[in-house]
Amino acid sequence: HGADNAVFFIAGNMENKKDTILEILEGLNKLPKTKKYELYRYPTIKGYEHPVVIKKNDVPNIYFTIETYAELPLWSIEKLMVNINILNKILDDGDHSRIYGKARSRGLVYALEAGGSYSKDGKYSWEISCQVGDKNMDDLLDLIVAEVSRIQSHPLTKDEVDEAITSIKGSLRMKNQTASSILGWNSDWYTKNEVERVYNFEDVDKWYDAVTPESIQELFINLIKTKKWGAGFLGNVTEAQAKKWNKKLAEIFAD
Numbered sequence: 043h044g045a046d047n048a049v050f051f052i053a054g055n056m057e058n059k060k061d062t063i064l065e066i067l068e069g070l071n072k073l074p075k076t077k078k079y080e081l082y083r084y085p086t087i088k089g090y091e092h093p094v095v096i097k098k099n100d101v102p103n104i105y106f107t108i109e110t111y112a113e114l115p116l117w118s119i120e121k122l123m124v125n126i127n128i129l130n131k132i133l134d135d136g137d138h139s140r141i142y143g144k145a146r147s148r149g150l151v152y153a154l155e156a157g158g159s160y161s162k163d164g165k166y167s168w169e170i171s172c173q174v175g176d177k178n179m180d181d182l183l184d185l186i187v188a189e190v191s192r193i194q195s196h197p198l199t200k201d202e203v204d205e206a207i208t209s210i211k212g213s214l215r216m217k218n219q220t221a222s223s224i225l226g227w228n229s230d231w232y233t234k235n236e237v238e239r240v241y242n243f244e245d246v247d248k249w250y251d252a253v254t255p256e257s258i259q260e261l262f263i264n265l266i267k268t269k270k271w272g273a274g275f276l277g278n279v280t281e282a283q284a285k286k287w288n289k290k291l292a293e294i295f296a297d
Contacts, residue, residue, distance in 0.1 A: 045073040049232060053225035087111045087165060090272035093288040101277040104176055108186075108291055109169035110271035114160060115264055119235065122166060124249045125261050126158035131206040132198055133189070134170075140189045141170070150178040150185070162235055168265055176279065183290045190294050193262055197255035207250045218243050269295045 048070055052063060114122065134142040134156040142154040151172050160166040174182050217223040227241050273291050275284045 045070045046075055046078040048073070049238075051225050051229040051232070053228075054221040087113075087268070087270045089270045093284040094272065094274035095279060095281055095284045096274070096276040097279060098276060099278050102175075103173050104179060104275055104277035104279050105171070105173050106179070106273070106275055106287075107169055107171040108271065108273040109167055110265055110268070110295075111165060111167045112265045112268045112270065114164045114166050115261065117261075119160060120249045121252065121257075122160060122261070123158070125253055125258050126166075126168065127210060128203060128206045128250070128253050129168075129193075129198075129258050129262065130156040130158065131210060132202050135206075135209075141186060144189075145182055145185055148181065148185075150174065150182045160234065166265075168262075176277075176283070179283075179287060180290070183287055187290060187293050190266075193259060194266060197259045200255055203253060203255050203258065207253060211247055211250055214243075214246060266295060271295060 050067060056063065131139070133140050134154050137143045137146060141156070142151070145151045145154060151174050154170065154172040156168070156170050158166065158168045170186060172182075218227070224241075224243075227243075228239070231241070232238060271291075271294075273284075273288050275287065
């Protein structure tokens with residue numbers, strides 16, 4: 043590494059330390075200059091007709107993931123991520139969530155996670171992953187397909203969205219009282235966008251206040267209609283089982 047690849051984010055009480063910190067950072071100019079590394083870019087997006095199967099007979103349960111990709115709509119990154127965050131909270135957070143809550147109440151899983159990400163070159167992804175017993179897989183996939191299809195045909199309710207917004211805003215206010223959280227927000231932005239900026243956390247509430255059931259549905263339909271998706275299964279699973287489960291998941295993307 044050379045000086046051009048060094049980026050530092052510093053947060054905390056810098057009383058009587060600022061001069062020393064600046065002196066250290068300015069010393070980077072003495073390091074050799076090298077070519078700046080480029081941020082990772084997604085390869086050309088494509089879907090996979092067949093699931094990825096990693097057979098491990100010593101793993102009794104199955105680790106399962108479905109992921110789908112799309113080109114980023116003409117939205118800001120902030121709008122994209124707050125809409126995904128609200129969607130995920132409604133699907134996987136708490137006992138009353140649409141997928142995890144129902145799956146947990148039926149004894150299908152102990153944990154389930156929905157997540158989203160984006161890249162600098164204008165692509166974003168969304169996924170569901172969990173650990174599940176093979177006897178519960180069919181019921182879990184039926185639930186996932188039903189709930190995901192329901193979002194495509196009917197927007198989330200305003201009460202659901204408002205409740206999720208209130209919860210996330212409260213959590214952010216608690217987290218953003220710490221130096222490590224503030225550092226994390228800003229360094230994560232640079233890691234994904236290579237743009238040096240400092241968040242004004244008073245603006246974050248406004249981003250979430252702009253989320254609506256219709257904006258979440260628009261983003262989700264844009265993601266599903268691309269048909270760029272794939273699924274993976276790890277554990278004591280056969281190719282035949284994985285193909286059957288993959289065929290069930292394909293119902294999400296059917297015309």
